[in-house]
Amino acid sequence: MHELSMAQGIINAVLDTAKENNATEVNKVTIEVGRLAMINPEQLQFILGVLIENTIMEDAEINFEEVPVEMKCFDCDFHGNAVLDDSDHYAPLVKCPKCNSLKIDILNGKDIIVKNIVIEKPDDA
Numbered sequence: 279m280h281e282l283s284m285a286q287g288i289i290n291a292v293l294d295t296a297k298e299n300n301a302t303e304v305n306k307v308t309i310e311v312g313r314l315a316m317i318n319p320e321q322l323q324f325i326l327g328v329l330i331e332n333t334i335m336e337d338a339e340i341n342f343e344e345v346p347v348e349m350k351c352f353d354c355d356f357h358g359n360a361v362l363d364d365s366d367h368y369a370p371l372v373k374c375p376k377c378n379s380l381k382i383d384i385l386n387g388k389d390i391i392v393k394n395i396v397i398e399k400p401d402d403a
């Protein structure tokens with residue numbers, strides 16, 4: 279399952295950062311999800327909830343931020359956010375908003391990134 283390896287990667291990244299900073303608890307995690315990352319956010323959230331049990335991020339508030347698809351058009355040189363026909367969530371069609379071309383280069387919007395985490399340190403007490 280795609281979401282499972284994604285979730286594991288996110289958790290490893292968060293826990294690594296938390297450990298480097300001597301965190302005792304992770305309070306909040308913000309995750310950027312590209313519109314083309316091909317994941318189901320609800321499913322990802324569910325798996326994360328299961329996997330973080332018994333870790334220091336067990337009680338963390340997890341937020342998802344959607345990242346628009348940035349593209350460059352080979353036909354008209356448009357550079358900006360693409361138009362997405364994502365009636366099919368797993369195979370969205372990406373088009374140039376200016377000339378409707380499908381000959382485009384996708385620059386951003388395919389990744390899942392841990393953008394920010396809020397941790398608690400022993401000193402905070």
Ligand SMILES: [Zn+2]
Pocket residue numbers: 351352353354355356374375376377378379
């Ligand atoms: Zn174009």
